[in-house]
Amino acid sequence: MYYPRSFLKFILLGFLLVSLPLLYALVELIVSLDRLGTQSQQAVLQAAQAGHASRQLYEQATTLERLVRQHLILDDPQLIDDYARLRLDFRQTSEQLSQLPLDRGQLEQLERLTDSESRLFTLLKAPRRPPNAKTTLAEGYANIAEGAQAMVTATTRLTEREIEHIQETAAEGSKRWGYLALAAGLIALALAILFAVLIARPIRQLDQAIRQMGSADFTHAIEVNGPQDMRYLGQRLEWLRSRLRELEEQQNRFLRHVSHELKTPLTAVREGAELLRDRVGGELSSEQQEIVRIVRENTLSLQKLIEDLLTYHQTRSVEPQTLGPVALADVLRRVMREHKLAAFARLLTFEATLSPAIVVGDGEKIRAIIDNLLSNAIKYAPRSSPIKLDLAIEGDFAVLDVIDEGPGIDPDERPRIFESFYQGKIAPGGRIKGSGLGLAIAREYALAHGGRIEVFDRADGARGARFRLWLPLAAGFGPGPARTSTSTVTLEGEA
Secondary structure (H helix, E strand, C coil), X not given: CCCCCXXXXXXXXXXXXXXXXXXXXXXXXXXXXXXXXHHHXXXXXXXXXXXXXXXHHHHHHHHHXXXXXXXXXXXXXXXXXXXXXXXXXXXXXXXXXXXXXXXXXXXXXXXXXXXXXXXXXXXXHCCCCCCCHHHHHHHHHHHHHHHHHHHHHHHHHHHHHHHHHHHHHHHHXXXXXXXXXXXXXXXXXXXXXXXXXXXXXXXXXXXXXXXXXXXXXXXXXXXXXXXXXXXXXXXXXXXXXXXXXXXXXXXXXXXXXXXXXXXXXXXXXXXXXXXXXXXXXXXXXXXXXXXXXXXXXXXXXXHHHHHHHHHHHHHCCXXXXXXXXXXXXXXXXXXXXXXXXXXXXXXXXXXXXXXXXXXXXXXXXHHHHHHHHHHHHHHHCCCCCEEEEEEEEECCEEEXXXXXXXXXXXXXXXXXXXXXXXXXXXXXXHCCCCCCCHHHHHHHHHHHCCCEEEEECCCCXXXXXXXXXEEEECCCCCCCHHHCCCXXXXXXXXX
């Protein structure tokens, strides 16, 4: 497909080509109307001329008949001279009628009238007439008058015929104009659709490229077809994509390097704090034990931050690596056991209602999703409160609700709660904030498995947050009769 150099020129070309069929139809309509108007005017003029000439011919034939009858009675030679002069007008009127578009019968009738008049005039001028000449002349001129009267009627039919012809022409023209307008409209519509597709294609490619870069996908090359200025814009976007990809790779290398370099001295500090806590170097006073506790907790927090940072950057190109059937109920029980000590420290209880549900995916990544959701609930739940976990099946998805009685999530924060490094309000009790990556990692893993995570208010209207996880069920696993049973598990926080 040929594209002009400028996108604006291409749009103008499209408008021009779309308007050409309509302009052609309009010009054709104007020309046809002008032709029909001219034809109608000519027909009306001819009909008027024919009517006037036929009436004039009838009047002249009647006058000729009267003069002849007067001559036959009075035998006045002067009447013959008057007849001769009037006869010229009669012949001229006959000639005018013969020039009009009369049909063949009317022309033959007019010719018979003129021939009869010539024969009668010859008989009228004859020096010696036969005995029956008067009767012949009287009857002959009476027949000429009747023929002229018939010509008046014929010209009336001519007018009617012309009117019918104009009506037929107008009907045919209307039909032809309708077909022409329909064809022009269809051609214009087809051209409009074609140019709309061709115009929208580079815009759609640009939009797709921008969305692609907005979602941090720098792996696919950007190609934009269209006019030269649009292709140039696509080339600049491709340069930007390549540059952003290089920067992201540099950032990832830097983070991996820094994280590795930080973990080594951090491990030594943590081990030293553990040795002091275990009194390997001797007994510690209460003040020294408090200092050791602070050092140990901060090293654990820093190690968790580094691990979350590394994990998050691994999820940027995450794909489930070890695919297999995963029993979500078993994963939930395992995660609850792992968090048992953390729950006991805050006197929290787990109330789990679990339906059997099998999904296909990476078991460790699914465990990480649930671990992050449960860790978030433990972090914000008030002391001595329950945390509810409800696993059910809805359609082709396994649906897990993690519900706590904490402060909940402000509606203004919900659009950003799954963003990287975003941290909401400080946890109650002055607890240390996390890295702001746990929910982001959980969402990335869920999307990689074809699922999603959303946050809602509690269904009962009570205070707290409700996180809902959707994961697609394994093929062939649905809410059949043998799979709708549930089990309720209540775990008290115990040491």
